[in-house]
């Protein structure tokens with residue numbers, strides 16, 4: 001098993017990334033944004049990806065969602081249950097439809113993927129509205145909700161579709177610190193109940209260690225996966241207990257030792273780019 005392989009620990013690989021590169025623009029002279037990337041993600045694994053800004057994290061996630069394609073290499077995703085959608089994506093900015101009510105927004109994913117099954121689906125939507133604290137707001141429209149509530153609604157909608165893989169791109173980055181802490185706890189609890197495969201991009205090392213079974217670190221651009229750290233903290237994870245554990249501090253500081261170097265390199269790259277533009 002390679003260091004960037006989570007499959008052997010958790011069963012066979014759900015996502016297999018082989019020698020993936022992404023070049024924007026001309027294939028030979030364009031901008032190499034990503035790669036080569038090798039990664040194996042196990043079924044039911046909660047994988048966090050950290051890396052400097054601009055290293056290609058979102059590009060990789062978009063490929064998992066089928067919104068972008070590798071320039072070279074391959075991504076194989078095993079679809080185990082054809083009655084469930086393969087993926088659902090949650091973005092940094094809440095993506096709710098302003099003209100729909102909270103419950104219509106939460107039901108949207110199930111309807112859009114043609115998985116609406118009447119009463120059973122209605123109960124499922126209510127369940128996730130309850131879990132995310134939105135049930136009593138179900139007849140409200142998004143403009144009556146706070147930013148945190150809208151993001152909870154995005155999460156309720158994604159979980160309601162029961163996807164095999166949840167793709168989350170810095171989902172809590174736009175929230176204030178207190179709401180972020182609450183949402184991390186709520187996501188940890190929801191995931192511990194449902195255990196779908198999750199790919200979670202974040203800039204927060206504490207968030208990655210709190211939530212993930214494993215954290216992988218990407219290099220500065222072009223992004224490669226340079227380190228994989230298994231997070232052996234007990235579950236269920238209660239945010240305040242976990243943060244007090246010495247292992248929590250050890251994991252976050254070990255990750256920063258690696259990531260800090262890459263962030264410095266990303267800064268140097270940025271300075272060189274600005275200098276070239278000024279010449």
Ligand SMILES: Nc1ncnc2c1ncn2[C@@H]1O[C@H](COP(=O)(O)OP(=O)(O)OP(=O)(O)O)[C@@H](O)[C@H]1O
Nearest residue numbers: 024025031033051052053054055056057058059060
């Ligand atoms: N469609 C595109 N055309 C050209 N360049 C692109 C395109 N999409 C992304 N890029 C570039 O590819 C690089 C990686 O972008 P990406 O958004 O994947 O990085 P990231 O690691 O998610 O960044 P951040 O942490 O700041 O969100 C960036 O330099 C970005 O400008």
